[in-house]
Amino acid sequence: MARTDAIVLGAGIVGTSIALHLVKRGLSVAMVDRAGIGEQTSYGNSGVIEGSTILPPAFPQSLGGLFRAAFKRGSDANYHLSFLPKVAPWLWAFRNASRPDRLAETARLNRPLFAIAGAAHEALMAESDATRYLRKTGWLKLYRDDKSFQALQPEFDLAQEFGLPLQALDTAGVQALEPSLSPVFAHGVFWPKAASLSNPLAVTRAYARRFGQLGGLALTGDARTLHRSGKGWRVETNEGGVDSSNVVVALGPWAPDLLEPLGLRLPMAVKRGYHRHFRAKGNATLARPVVDVANGYLMTPMEQGIRLTTGAEFAARDAAPTPVQFDRLMPKARALFPLGDRADDKTWMGSRPCFPDQRPVIGRAPGQNGLWLALGHAHWGLTLGPSTGRLLADLIAGTTPFCDPQPYAAERFLR
Numbered sequence: 001m002a003r004t005d006a007i008v009l010g011a012g013i014v015g016t017s018i019a020l021h022l023v024k025r026g027l028s029v030a031m032v033d034r035a036g037i038g039e040q041t042s043y044g045n046s047g048v049i050e051g052s053t054i055l056p057p058a059f060p061q062s063l064g065g066l067f068r069a070a071f072k073r074g075s076d077a078n079y080h081l082s083f084l085p086k087v088a089p090w091l092w093a094f095r096n097a098s099r100p101d102r103l104a105e106t107a108r109l110n111r112p113l114f115a116i117a118g119a120a121h122e123a124l125m126a127e128s129d130a131t132r133y134l135r136k137t138g139w140l141k142l143y144r145d146d147k148s149f150q151a152l153q154p155e156f157d158l159a160q161e162f163g164l165p166l167q168a169l170d171t172a173g174v175q176a177l178e179p180s181l182s183p184v185f186a187h188g189v190f191w192p193k194a195a196s197l198s199n200p201l202a203v204t205r206a207y208a209r210r211f212g213q214l215g216g217l218a219l220t221g222d223a224r225t226l227h228r229s230g231k232g233w234r235v236e237t238n239e240g241g242v243d244s245s246n247v248v249v250a251l252g253p254w255a256p257d258l259l260e261p262l263g264l265r266l267p268m269a270v271k272r273g274y275h276r277h278f279r280a281k282g283n284a285t286l287a288r289p290v291v292d293v294a295n296g297y298l299m300t301p302m303e304q305g306i307r308l309t310t311g312a313e314f315a316a317r318d319a320a321p322t323p324v325q326f327d328r329l330m331p332k333a334r335a336l337f338p339l340g341d342r343a344d345d346k347t348w349m350g351s352r353p354c355f356p357d358q359r360p361v362i363g364r365a366p367g368q369n370g371l372w373l374a375l376g377h378a379h380w381g382l383t384l385g386p387s388t389g390r391l392l393a394d395l396i397a398g399t400t401p402f403c404d405p406q407p408y409a410a411e412r413f414l415r
Contacts, residue, residue, distance in 0.1 A: 004028040006246040009223040012042035013382050014374050015250035016207045017389035023216040025397045030217040030242045032235055038204030041252050041350040044275050046298045046309050047200050048289050050383045051118040052164050052191040054107055054155045056358040058098035075329035076296020076311035083315050090269040093356035106358050107158055112403035113387040118195050120386035130206035133199050137288040138192040142185040144294040149187040166191055180284040184335050196289050199303045200382055223258050246396055250374040253317050253351040266413055268376050270351035271312035274323045277305035281338035295332040305343030321349045354378040362388055362408040
């Protein structure tokens, strides 16, 4: 039997970052996961550290956008018809949170976490010997017509408010940055302060190694064994039981499996997503992540090849994969960039845990003394892992938090 100051359940980028920040505060920490470090949702992301993110993704506002989603005409969204009744209340809340004024409010409330994201990652990379995976080349978003580009003015206004630089580019300007892109778009926006990773899994594992070097314990076990033990908590692992007065739930899409039996029901849904790796044809190169906004996919250079990531799929977390979005996006992607053969034969699938207001939950679990939550990071788990780790370490250690934690409290859903 082991006793620690804190147990972190989940070894994705969020859980690993939290565990590392806690052990850096001098706490004894055990990190528990039933799978390997960073092998679930954290593995399959776009690799973008989006310190330049402004507005979150929104529910389609136009009839055309709704039509495209409903009839599965685009690659940015897919759904399982049988799952829609279950996710309908969440989609309705998401729609309400997608009003322009609400999106701007969300951007401002999330800003403290995003503002330090890049520096927080760099600090952990420097001490974890992972800086070689970091690219400070920004990222590009491409727009196929004038109308979609002109609709960006509210985002540009917020960028100015936040002090974030951007460059609005024409086709030639984009090709000056990425000569291998074909001129099938009308406009581009370059966000120079964004960074990206060439191997997100390697970075998560580097943070975990640093956690171990500082005395942290990485254990294999099922988080669902968590139960009360005296005045604290106990979780069973392959190495035996672990007791602690503080437990952090950083289980991503699996969090409800633990929380709902404890009586804590939060409106979290999952957006499933897929990726595949490709080789580039000939001498074609890509220096940074590129988003084809109209067609809902991203391509980015990784150590494994050019990674293509799809938009969202609304389906049960554990349903069989249905990577049909690739059928829709591949002609568009090949027209934009000279993709060659597949670099491997794997189609990865993961589930992004999302709250309808597009803010994570970070802080105490209501009604559960000593239980802490770090959930619902949506499309930004990689970005916000170290930010979340720093904030939660502040709260658990009882020091002044670097930002107001109230916008991320779970109580907002329980009023």
